[in-house]
Amino acid sequence: MIKVTKNATFWYGTVQILFPLLILFAVSVTAFPDDRQSGRVIPTVVSGILNKIARVDGNTTGWMMKLDHEQVVFGMPVLELDIDAGNAAIESFSDRHVKIKGELVLRTGTERGQYPVILVDVIQ
Numbered sequence: 001m002i003k004v005t006k007n008a009t010f011w012y013g014t015v016q017i018l019f020p021l022l023i024l025f026a027v028s029v030t031a032f033p034d035d036r037q038s039g040r041v042i043p044t045v046v047s048g049i050l051n052k053i054a055r056v057d058g059n060t061t062g063w064m065m066k067l068d069h070e071q072v073v074f075g076m077p078v079l080e081l082d083i084d085a086g087n088a089a090i091e092s093f094s095d096r097h098v099k100i101k102g103e104l105v106l107r108t109g110t111e112r113g114q115y116p117v118i119l120v121d122v123i124q
Contacts, residue, residue, distance in 0.1 A: 041105055103118065
C-alpha cells in the first residue's frame, strides 16, 4: 500500500494546474509567427480614412482604415483594413484621409477568423 502524504497531494494539485497553463503558453507563442516571415506578404499602397477602433466600453483597441473603394485582398473583398503601425506615431492622422504604403498580411483571430492587416511602412 502506498501512503500519500500532504506534500505529495500538494505537488499533484500544483502539476494539475500548471501543466495545462504551460501547454497554453507554448501554443500561444508558436501560434503567432512574425507576419513578414510567413511568406504571405503583399506590398501595397492604399488610401482611405484612418480611424481608431472602439470597444463597447469606450476604450480603443487599435486602428483601422475605411478604404476609398472595395479591394480584393487574399481573395476576400474588403472595405476596411486593420492597421499595424508598430511603434509609429499615427495619432496625428486620426480621422483624416491618408495614404499608406506597406505590406498586407493575413492574420488569424479567435473571433474573426482570418483577416487582412496592413503593416505600415509610410503614412502620409
